[in-house]
Amino acid sequence: MIAAPLVLAASLAYLLTLFAIAAFADRRATQGRSVIDNPWIYALSWAVYCTAWTYFGSVGTAAVSGVWFLPIYLGPLLAMLVAWIVVRKMVRIAQTYRITSIADFIASRYGTSPMLAAVVTLITVIGMVPYIALQLKAVSGGFHLLTAGPTPHAEAAIVWWRDGALLVALAMAAFTIVFGTRHLDVYERHEGLVAAIAFESMLKLVAFLAVGAFVTWGLFGGMGDIWARAQALPELDGLLRLGGAEKAGAPDYARWFALITLSMLSALVLPRQFQMMVVECVGERHIRRAAWVFPAYLLLINVFVLPIAIGGQVLFGPGKMDAETFVLSLPLTQGAHWLALLAFVGGLSAATGMLIVETIAVSTMVCNDLVMPSLLRLPGFGTRQDGDLTRLLLNIRRAAIVGILMLGYLYFRIAGNAYALVSIGLISFAAVAQVAPALLGGMYWRGATKAGAFGGLIGGFAVWSYTLMLPSLAKSGWIPGGFMDDGPFGIGLLAPEHLFGLTGLDNLTHSLFWSLLVNVTLYVGLSFARNPSAREASQALLFADVFTRANSSDPAPVFWRGAARLEDLRSLAGRLLGASRADTLFQDLAQQQGVAPPDLVPDARLVDRVERQLAGAVGAASARVMVSSVAQEEPLTVDGVFEILEEASQLRGYARALEEKSLSLEQATSELRAANEQLKSLDHLKDDFMSSVTHELRTPLTSIRALSELMLDTPDMETEQREEFLRIVVSESERLSRLVNQVLDMAKIESGNAEWRNSDVDMGALVSNAVRATSELFRGRHAAVELSVPDGGVPVIRADPDRLTQVMLNLLSNAAKFVPEEHGRVLVALDSDEDGLTVEVRDNGPGVPLKDQASVFEKFRQGGDALTRPAGTGLGLPISRQIVNHFGGRMWLDSQPGQGACFAFWLPLGAREEEEP
Amino acid sequence: MSSGREPRPRLLIALCAAGFVLFNFPLVIVWDKDVTVFGLPMLPVALFVIWGGLILALAAAMERRAPPRDEDGRERR
Numbered sequence: 001m002i003a004a005p006l007v008l009a010a011s012l013a014y015l016l017t018l019f020a021i022a023a024f025a026d027r028r029a030t031q032g033r034s035v036i037d038n039p040w041i042y043a044l045s046w047a048v049y050c051t052a053w054t055y056f057g058s059v060g061t062a063a064v065s066g067v068w069f070l071p072i073y074l075g076p077l078l079a080m081l082v083a084w085i086v087v088r089k090m091v092r093i094a095q096t097y098r099i100t101s102i103a104d105f106i107a108s109r110y111g112t113s114p115m116l117a118a119v120v121t122l123i124t125v126i127g128m129v130p131y132i133a134l135q136l137k138a139v140s141g142g143f144h145l146l147t148a149g150p151t152p153h154a155e156a157a158i159v160w161w162r163d164g165a166l167l168v169a170l171a172m173a174a175f176t177i178v179f180g181t182r183h184l185d186v187y188e189r190h191e192g193l194v195a196a197i198a199f200e201s202m203l204k205l206v207a208f209l210a211v212g213a214f215v216t217w218g219l220f221g222g223m224g225d226i227w228a229r230a231q232a233l234p235e236l237d238g239l240l241r242l243g244g245a246e247k248a249g250a251p252d253y254a255r256w257f258a259l260i261t262l263s264m265l266s267a268l269v270l271p272r273q274f275q276m277m278v279v280e281c282v283g284e285r286h287i288r289r290a291a292w293v294f295p296a297y298l299l300l301i302n303v304f305v306l307p308i309a310i311g312g313q314v315l316f317g318p319g320k321m322d323a324e325t326f327v328l329s330l331p332l333t334q335g336a337h338w339l340a341l342l343a344f345v346g347g348l349s350a351a352t353g354m355l356i357v358e359t360i361a362v363s364t365m366v367c368n369d370l371v372m373p374s375l376l377r378l379p380g381f382g383t384r385q386d387g388d389l390t391r392l393l394l395n396i397r398r399a400a401i402v403g404i405l406m407l408g409y410l411y412f413r414i415a416g417n418a419y420a421l422v423s424i425g426l427i428s429f430a431a432v433a434q435v436a437p438a439l440l441g442g443m444y445w446r447g448a449t450k451a452g453a454f455g456g457l458i459g460g461f462a463v464w465s466y467t468l469m470l471p472s473l474a475k476s477g478w479i480p481g482g483f484m485d486d487g488p489f490g491i492g493l494l495a496p497e498h499l500f501g502l503t504g505l506d507n508l509t510h511s512l513f514w515s516l517l518v519n520v521t522l523y524v525g526l527s528f529a530r531n532p533s534a535r536e537a538s539q540a541l542l543f544a545d546v547f548t549r550a551n552s553s554d555p556a557p558v559f560w561r562g563a564a565r566l567e568d569l570r571s572l573a574g575r576l577l578g579a580s581r582a583d584t585l586f587q588d589l590a591q592q593q594g595v596a597p598p599d600l601v602p603d604a605r606l607v608d609r610v611e612r613q614l615a616g617a618v619g620a621a622s623a624r625v626m627v628s629s630v631a632q633e634e635p636l637t638v639d640g641v642f643e644i645l646e647e648a649s650q651l652r653g654y655a656r657a658l659e660e661k662s663l664s665l666e667q668a669t670s671e672l673r674a675a676n677e678q679l680k681s682l683d684h685l686k687d688d689f690m691s692s693v694t695h696e697l698r699t700p701l702t703s704i705r706a707l708s709e710l711m712l713d714t715p716d717m718e719t720e721q722r723e724e725f726l727r728i729v730v731s732e733s734e735r736l737s738r739l740v741n742q743v744l745d746m747a748k749i750e751s752g753n754a755e756w757r758n759s760d761v762d763m764g765a766l767v768s769n770a771v772r773a774t775s776e777l778f779r780g781r782h783a784a785v786e787l788s789v790p791d792g793g794v795p796v797i798r799a800d801p802d803r804l805t806q807v808m809l810n811l812l813s814n815a816a817k818f819v820p821e822e823h824g825r826v827l828v829a830l831d832s833d834e835d836g837l838t839v840e841v842r843d844n845g846p847g848v849p850l851k852d853q854a855s856v857f858e859k860f861r862q863g864g865d866a867l868t869r870p871a872g873t874g875l876g877l878p879i880s881r882q883i884v885n886h887f888g889g890r891m892w893l894d895s896q897p898g899q900g901a902c903f904a905f906w907l908p909l910g911a912r913e914e915e916e917p
Numbered sequence: 918m919s920s921g922r923e924p925r926p927r928l929l930i931a932l933c934a935a936g937f938v939l940f941n942f943p944l945v946i947v948w949d950k951d952v953t954v955f956g957l958p959m960l961p962v963a964l965f966v967i968w969g970g971l972i973l974a975l976a977a978a979m980e981r982r983a984p985p986r987d988e989d990g991r992e993r994r
Contacts, residue, residue, distance in 0.1 A: 224956030253942035
């Protein structure tokens with residue numbers, strides 16, 4: 001037992017710390033140095049998922065049914081696996097359209113419908129009040145246990161003002177009012193509050209782990225020891241099997257699945273999760289880390305649940321003590337009083353964290369989606385032009401906060417002992433899960449309509465009330481329970497927990513199945529039944545395509561037509577945001593338009609921007625009502641939506657056309673540049689060619705002229721000398737005419753003007769003839785020529801035999817030039833394969849140096865040193881190559897320096913003349 | 918802050934589907950045996966191990982960073 005003042009003092013100290021942290025974070029925020037702009041803080045704030053229900057209730061469940069406490073934490077993991085896809089989209093939508101609550105989200109998705117917002121708010125309030133009561137009960141129970149000592153299953157009547165629950169409720173109301181409604185924020189972001197929640201998450205984790213470590217290693221010798229000692233107890237036999245301790249039949253897989261699915265949805269749509277994940281999100285990028293840190297946090301806080309639960313059962317004896325109090329009673333009875341106090345503060349922080357966030361989320365909804373629209377409907381209120389509404393709004397929120405917490409307290413006082421902690425938690429989850437189809441469906445399915453969302457929500461909620469809420473009331477003894485088994489009016493098929501005779505499911509699974517079935521059926525069915533209206537369709541587009549809009553450069557279409565006066569908009573913004581904020585807003589807008597604030601044009605885009613800002617403050621539904629009260633809006637028709645989209649897509653079309661134009665222009669430029677380059681290089685080649693030709697012509701001409709002049713000047717030259725000179729003149733003239741012939745030949749072939757006299761050619765005979773014709777050459781150099789032709793001959797090809805002979809002669813005379821003076825060997829080989837014929841002329845000369853191999857087929861590139869090389873025109877190989885190419889073949893050189901050269905060419909069998917270029 | 922390449926949506930959806938299958942009927946029967954691992958009952962150990970494994974996979978998928986050369990200058994946008 002711990003003295004009550006000490007417990008109170010510890011609680012007070014904890015609360016003061018909370019205030020201090022929140023105040024610190026708020027001050028930092030106003031300085032622009034945000035504390036919560038940090039993925040770890042963001043992730044910790046998500047851990048508000050773990051309430052007192054986790055803190056105390058999990059151990060309770062684990063003690064009775066083993067691993068069945070786990071599905072509630074496995075579901076969020078599955079949700080977090082797709083957080084990058086789903087949560088990021090929610091955040092993007094919410095921040096783009098200034099959405100501050102689930103009710104707002106759903107209402108704006110389905111055409112800014114106030115009715116829908118109100119329904120979602122009501123469902124949330126009804127679902128959440130018992131859950132708030134649960135937290136108060138946990139705190140009250142813990143306080144009682146610490147101060148009065150653990151008494152098995154005792155709920156001693158205590159004076160209402162001494163149980164701490166009311167104090168906690170009031171303290172939380174104060175905290176939430178101070179840090180949640182300090183001012184009206186268009187983003188509805190509360191830095192101090194988030195920092196405080198992150199601190200609470202840290203505290204409850206540390207406290208729970210401390211108790212877990214104390215039980216596991218302080219009271220026992222590790223987890224294995226706990227389990228070993230538990231096995232001695234027959235009551236715990238089979239506890240850690242899915243079938244449970246009773247071993248009654250097959251395990252309830254349906255419930256297991258239902259719990260995982262339910263908690264997966266809850267992690268996304270519980271108001272407190274939405275508040276922390278979406279509304280308080282500083283930057284989408286933080287989701288990256290938070291998405292895995294949050295499930296890791298859940299894993300950590302659950303590691304010691306089973307050891308504590310089983311350890312408690314072993315120490316106290318199975319069933320002797322309320323397992324939901326083990327976290328406190330174990331340290332308390334084992335003498336670790338300070339640890340018990342820490343555990344209590346941890347539990348307190350789990351409860352208060354949930355209270356704060358849930359209250360702020362629900363109060364925003366109540367104010368924006370329930371109270372404000374009703375007020376606006378009052379005659380004269382909406383059109384009143386004077387007066388600052390910010391104060392009124394904040395006061396409504398404050399009243400809502402106090403109201404919700406007091407409602408929770410009341411519920412706790414009346415029903416606190418009626419039902420176990422876990423069942424209340426699950427009933428709440430099941431209620432809130434009803435908004436999941438409309439919320440998640442609306443983000444991805446454009447065809448969903450307001451009627452569908454409305455029908456689904458109402459239908460699902462009605463079935464939930466009938467199959468889960470009503471029976472829980474009956475079980476609490478508040479209404480007669482006769483209808484439970486026999487059904488209302490004795491109609492057995494309508495029995496709330498066995499609807500239409502569906503048995504074999506536990507009540508939660510049963511209710512979840514029917515409610516979600518009805519919900520989804522109505523949602524989809526009614527959406528299919530009628531086409532979406534213009535407003536629904538436009539909102540669906542804005543929500544579902546939020547990423548594509550953000551990525552494209554063109555601004556999102558504004559689905560608004562009408563006229564407004566700048567003055568009216570200004571005064572409206574002033575009333576809802578306060579004068580200074582309104583001024584800032586209009587200055588920003590003017591800056592974006594690039595004009596001075598008084599010159600702003602109140603076009604559709606401006607009205608849309610103002611409405612979005614107001615939506616952040618009063619909710620989308622109210623903002624719509626207020627804006628339409630000062631602006632003459634033309635009713636939006638389906639045609640209008642198409643028109644607006646058309647305009648947007650036309651703009652996009654123009655942009656695309658422009659882009660295409662510039663692209664093709666660019667392409668044309670680069671083509672032109674390439675062509676120019678080619679021309680330049682051709683020009684260069686021509687110059688080279690001309691200078692080569694003139695050079696080649698000049699050499700023989702010079703010698704002819706010199707010799708002729710010599711002979712002319714010396715009439716008395718000796719006859720022998722004269723003959724020698726004349727021979728040289730003749731040979732040089734021959735060389736000259738050969739050169740001229742070859743140049744002409746080359747030019748003809750290149751220009752396509754050459755004459756080709758094609759006939760069937762037997763390459764075997766042609767090659768042999770060529771070898772025979774050049775035998776004189778080889779003999780002159782004492783070189784041996786070897787000819788190898790396949791025995792059966794080779795197929796005939798269609799080509800010009802004279803040209804091919806020219807090629808052969810060229811290759812052979814080349815070889816003859818380069819073979820060594822003695823021991824020269826030339827191998828001429830003809831071979832055929834399926835596709836064509838290959839002719840190789842291999843010599844054992846010096847070969848072609850690697851650096852020259854690429855250029856031997858170029859004009860006037862003669863192999864070897866200019867001084868030592870044998871005479872030649874440098875046109876033989878290029879011409880040969882041209883000829884071979886003409887017949888669709890190719891010519892190549894294969895040479896290792898020092899090991900001879902092998903010139904070869906290949907001709908296709910079905911040699912067709914190349915089409916003239 | 919992690920910057921750089923985006924997490925791959927297909928991988929995330931695959932992980933989520935894997936989680937659904939590993940935690941539910943009928944695969945859960947595989948873990949639900951009267952066997953002890955390191956002196957601990959197999960079912961909770963298996964659930965926690967799968968849980969931890971999925972968190973590691975998720976962390977790896979989410980914290981994917983850009984190649985080092987892209988790293989500088991893109992931090993702290």
